[in-house]
Amino acid sequence: xxxxLVNIKNKMTGFWGSRSRTQRFLMIGSAVLAALIIAVxxxxxTRTTMVPLYSxxxxxxxxxxxxxxxxxxxxxxxxDGGKTIKVPEESxxxxxxxxxxxxxxxxxxxDYSFFGQNAGIGMTENEFNVLKLDAMQTELAExxxxxxxxxxxxxxxxxxxxxxxxxxxxxxxxxxxVLNTKPGYQFESGQIKSLYHLVSKSVPNLPTDxxxxxxxxxxxxxxxxxxxxxPGASFASQHEIKKxxxxxxxxxxxxxxxxxxxREKVVVSVxxxxxxxxxxxEENLVxxxxxxxxxxxxxxxxxxxxxxxxxxxxxxxxxxxxxxxxSQGYTYQAGTDGNGDYERVxxxxxxxxxxxxxxxxxxxxxxxxxxxxxxxxxxxxxxPASLPQExxxxxxxxxxxxxxxxxxxxxxATELTDQDIFQKVAVSVQPFNGKIKFDQPKDKSLPIWVxxxxxxxxxxxxxxxxxxxxxxxxxxxxxxxxxxxxxxEVPDLNEEQETESTQKRKQLEKLAREKPxxxxxxxxxxxxxx
Numbered sequence: 001x002x003x004x005l006v007n008i009k010n011k012m013t014g015f016w017g018s019r020s021r022t023q024r025f026l027m028i029g030s031a032v033l034a035a036l037i038i039a040v041x042x043x044x045x046t047r048t049t050m051v052p053l054y055s056x057x058x059x060x061x062x063x064x065x066x067x068x069x070x071x072x073x074x075x076x077x078x079x080d081g082g083k084t085i086k087v088p089e090e091s092x093x094x095x096x097x098x099x100x101x102x103x104x105x106x107x108x109x110x111d112y113s114f115f116g117q118n119a120g121i122g123m124t125e126n127e128f129n130v131l132k133l134d135a136m137q138t139e140l141a142e143x144x145x146x147x148x149x150x151x152x153x154x155x156x157x158x159x160x161x162x163x164x165x166x167x168x169x170x171x172x173x174x175x176x177x178v179l180n181t182k183p184g185y186q187f188e189s190g191q192i193k194s195l196y197h198l199v200s201k202s203v204p205n206l207p208t209d210x211x212x213x214x215x216x217x218x219x220x221x222x223x224x225x226x227x228x229x230x231p232g233a234s235f236a237s238q239h240e241i242k243k244x245x246x247x248x249x250x251x252x253x254x255x256x257x258x259x260x261x262x263r264e265k266v267v268v269s270v271x272x273x274x275x276x277x278x279x280x281x282e283e284n285l286v287x288x289x290x291x292x293x294x295x296x297x298x299x300x301x302x303x304x305x306x307x308x309x310x311x312x313x314x315x316x317x318x319x320x321x322x323x324x325x326x327s328q329g330y331t332y333q334a335g336t337d338g339n340g341d342y343e344r345v346x347x348x349x350x351x352x353x354x355x356x357x358x359x360x361x362x363x364x365x366x367x368x369x370x371x372x373x374x375x376x377x378x379x380x381x382x383x384p385a386s387l388p389q390e391x392x393x394x395x396x397x398x399x400x401x402x403x404x405x406x407x408x409x410x411x412x413a414t415e416l417t418d419q420d421i422f423q424k425v426a427v428s429v430q431p432f433n434g435k436i437k438f439d440q441p442k443d444k445s446l447p448i449w450v451x452x453x454x455x456x457x458x459x460x461x462x463x464x465x466x467x468x469x470x471x472x473x474x475x476x477x478x479x480x481x482x483x484x485x486x487x488x489e490v491p492d493l494n495e496e497q498e499t500e501s502t503q504k505r506k507q508l509e510k511l512a513r514e515k516p517x518x519x520x521x522x523x524x525x526x527x528x529x530x
Contacts, residue, residue, distance in 0.1 A: 023471050030464035037457045050077050050086040053095055056152065057083050068104060069095075133159060140202050144177065147195065149187060152180035157203055173203050174210040181215045196223045238276050241365060246270040249406065253372060257395065265377045267432070273369035275408075285356040296351035306344035366408040372399045373426045381431035392427055399425040 019027070053076075054065060062082050069076045069087065074095070077086040087095055137155045144153040160171030177199065181187075187195075196208045213221040222236060250270045257266040288294045374395065378387035400421045407416065512519040 018475075026464055026467050026471070030461070030468055033457060033461055033464060037454075037461060040454065040457070048075065049089040050075075051089045051092055052084050053087045053092055055080070055084045057085065065099065065104060068099065068102070133157060136203065140199065143198065143202070144179070144195070147191070149182050149185035149191075150179050151182060154178045155199075157206075159203075160205075171205075172210055173206040175199055175203060175206060175212070177211070177213045179213065179215045179221075187221060192221045193223060195221070238274070238365075241276075242272060242274045245274060245367065246272050249370070249372070249402065253374065253399065253402065256398070257374065257376070261376060264432075267375040269373040271371045271373075272367055275366045275368050276364060277366075281359075283356070283358040285354075285358065287354040287356065289352075289354060296353040298349050299352050300350040302346075302348040304344065304346035307341075308343070309341045367406055368408060369424070370403050370406050371424045371426075372403060373428070374399065375428045375430065375432075377432045378429055384429050384431075387429050392429065395427050396422065396425055399427070 016024070054061070057065070059082050062078060062085055065085050066076060066078065069085075074087060074091060078084070079086060137157050140157070141153045141155045144150055144155070154177070156176045158174045160173060192213075195213065196211055199211050199213075200206050200208050208223055211223075215221070222240075247270075249272070250268050253268045253270070254266060257268070289296050376387065376392075376395065378384050380386040400418070403421055403424050404416065409415075508519070511522070
């Protein structure tokens with residue numbers, strides 16, 4: 001046994017010693033790389049992928065689910081500040097069904113199903129009213145959560161107490177709603193109107209005027225009443241139009257500069273001065289047909305030429321019912337003896353001009369003034385000089401163009417100069433220290449670097465394997481060549497050389513076998529000679 005181990009050791013030592021330095025490096029590298037690939041593949045295959053089971057949970061809901069999963073012996077992780085709980089991917093569907101069958105997660109809110117599960121005769125009227133109100137708030141919040149753009153909703157309803165007498169007029173209820181909306185989502189007026197009517201019809205005796213709806217950023221969603229002509233409603237409508245104009249320009253600038261600098265590198269603020277004066281007027285205009293000569297079209301003409309030569313008083317004067325301005329007048333030359341010449345030239349022309357009648361309705365609002373303020377974070381936040389002055393000048397020119405094209409040009413004011421436009425634009429370059437960070441959903445797929453490392457490792461393993469096989473073949477070929485050389489160089493000891501003495505010996509052996517008498521005589525003669 002020891003001899004066999006020694007032989008194996010000697011063979012391995014000889015094999016390793018006969019390898020070159022490059023071959024040794026390739027062999028060691030191949031072994032290490034193969035071990036690394038096996039370890040990475042084993043880790044990727046055996047690791048547990050955790051996916052969210054529930055999200056946007058309250059701390060009490062997360063605690064209840066965590067306790068249930070620990071009791072089942074299921075691995076779980078709590079992320080997103082306690083709002084999300086993760087479980088292995090292969091168990092998520094089964095756990096959702098099983099937990100739902102157990103009534104988990106339990107939010108602590110009361111809905112209408114509570115009455116079917118806990119109905120009893122020992123409940124007082126006050127307790128019933130409190131539970132009914134809580135259930136109504138929960139059901140209304142669940143309805144609102146189903147609206148697109150709403151992540152969560154909290155509803156507070158105030159119901160009036162019933163009067164003692166039947167003749168008392170019923171008081172009105174009120175509702176306050178706080179919505180957790182998706183970032184950047186804008187509700188249309190039709191959606192807001194539908195939301196108000198949903199709440200109003202869900203609660204008895206709740207008019208829309210007693211409903212207040214706002215989001216988590218303290219932005220109110222007001223119901224627009226087109227038939228309301230009160231001053232307050234008019235102001236709210238004008239204020240909403242002003243905000244809409246500012247919001248549209250802000251989005252335009254934000255999208256344009258965000259594409260150039262980066263979405264998180266630009267903050268835009270827009271202020272507008274809007275004139276809501278609406279004018280209805282009728283214009284009767286008369287303009288000449290020929291604008292150059294300021295003349296109309298001659299539709300009729302009358303020309304009179306009179307001459308007189310003789311004695312006595314000549315005719316003269318201005319004809320009645322005729323305008324001297326339309327006549328060329330009279331020419332009269334008189335002498336001392338009453339003789340003279342008389343000439344009359346009269347021309348009357350009736351011209352037709354353009355008569356234009358306009359009914360003008362001015363726009364209900366005009367942008368009299370506009371200001372745009374932009375804050376830009378430089379590429380290197382702590383180095384304002386990293387943003388070149390040429391980029392700042394380009395941003396200023398773009399904003400100036402927007403201001404020039406947005407301000408109304410028919411407001412009677414003087415034309416804006418470049419200096420006036422530049423004063424309405426402000427560009428500030430400074431770092432942003434209060435960025436809002438939203439949680440981005442994590443990608444469930446493997447990161448790209450895993451595929452890159454795996455591909456490089458596989459390629460390297462193939463290259464090392466090819467080199468190793470080539471080296472083995474080369475070594476085998478060298479061993480075969482050496483064996484062939486040894487066969488030709490070393491003579492076989494069993495084979496005799498064909499010399500003269502061997503030939504004589506063979507002849508004597510043949511003679512002794514075939515003719516022993518002659519072989520004996522030959523031996524006697526050799527002995528006698530000696």
